[in-house]
Amino acid sequence: MTTTIHDEYAAPRLLMAMELGRREWKLGFTTGVGQAMRRRTMRADAWRQVADEIAASKTRFGLPMDTLVVSCYEAGLDGFWVHRYLASLGVRNLVVDSSSIEVNRRARRAKTDRLDVERLLALLLRYVGGERAALRAVRVPSEEDEHRRQLHRELLALKRDRTRVTNRITGLLATQGVHVSVRADFRDRLERFRLWNGHSLPDALRMRLVREWEKVELFTTQVRALEHARREAVRHANEPAVALVRRLRELRGIGDHAAWLFVMELFAWRQLKTRREVAAITGLAPTPYRSGTLDREQGISKAGNAAVRAIAIQIAWMWLLHQPQSGLATWYEARFAHGGQRARKIGIVAVARRLMIDLWRYLEAGVIPEGAVLKVTGSS
DSSP: OOOOHHHHHTSSEEEEEEEEOSSEEEEEEESSTTOOOEEEEEEGGGTTHHHHHHHHHHHHTTOOTTOEEEEEEEOSTTTTHHHHHHHHTTOEEEEEOGGGSOOOOSSSOOOOHHHHHHHHHHHHHHHHTTOGGGOOBOOOOOHHHHHHHHHHHHHHHHHHHHHHHHHHHHHHHHTTTOOOOOOTTHHHHGGGOBOTTSOBOOHHHHHHHHHHHHHHHHHHHHHHHHHHHHHHHHHHOOOHHHHHHHHHHTBTTOOHHHHHHHIIIIITTSOOOSHHHHHHHTTOSEEEEEETTEEEEEEEOOOSOHHHHHHHHHHHHHHHHHOTTSHHHHHHHHHTTTSOHHHHHHHHHHHHHHHHHHHHHHHHHOOOOTTOOBOOTTOO
């Protein structure tokens, strides 16, 4: 007979919930329903005391020192290092998706760290008791998988920062009646800009624009360095994850950025099992609202990874352009292409959802999307 996780938890165990703050951590311990909670507060920088608190709680509840400990905390700023520390202590830990935790729907509800610990511990009790929907656990990447995500996340952050600065430059000029586009030759054109009255730019404004443009140039240099590092990794690295990136790049319409992002954020480590999981993790799953006589669609869930979802929409448009004979492109053409703007918007989201599922099947089972064309060898 197959042993489930809840069968394992049925043995005597110590349950622990943690509320992680920047200054203080609050811990709650219990052994089951009806047992009064043991509450402890500790400084965040004294996190090594968790092991001592676990041992003290076992003594307090009369449990052997080798009793299984099951814990949980909400995913947040601390990331996954706390999970790895607990695992090193032999604790079975769950990192809980914060958005999945039940909340009171009253207009005003009490919220404190103490109440959060009590609520988490109550939900953990229900979870180990067999109610799997009580908590939604986040899948924790390995340290290697987490480190691989740094390159493209830094690249996205740099591009956002560069856009922020170029928008500031545009705004500064617009306040003086100067409406220009910020291009690569901005520094050369700066001296030719004129105010609304035909005068040259004031020295203070011009010097500020020069300093802002130096930031743009710095961001651009760093972006190019990261893009070069990514290209070199795709060409020469022997890691299995990078091999998946190369396989995705074989499909026409998918470039380095999309292939790298899809693999490092989703396909390399999440172990997706069904097409519904793929749609859910990208936030491209529908969210119907049906109650009594009400029956309407609220749009996609927008849960999961926002960066992957944004690139998936872009790649859906590229797929229609570069794979016009594919099954997805002909399906979109027949059903949405001749409708209005709203119909095309709905259609491209549907294409993105189905395309992500097709890419998952392509990497998992080698099934090429229907009618898709591979790139000619040597093309990028």
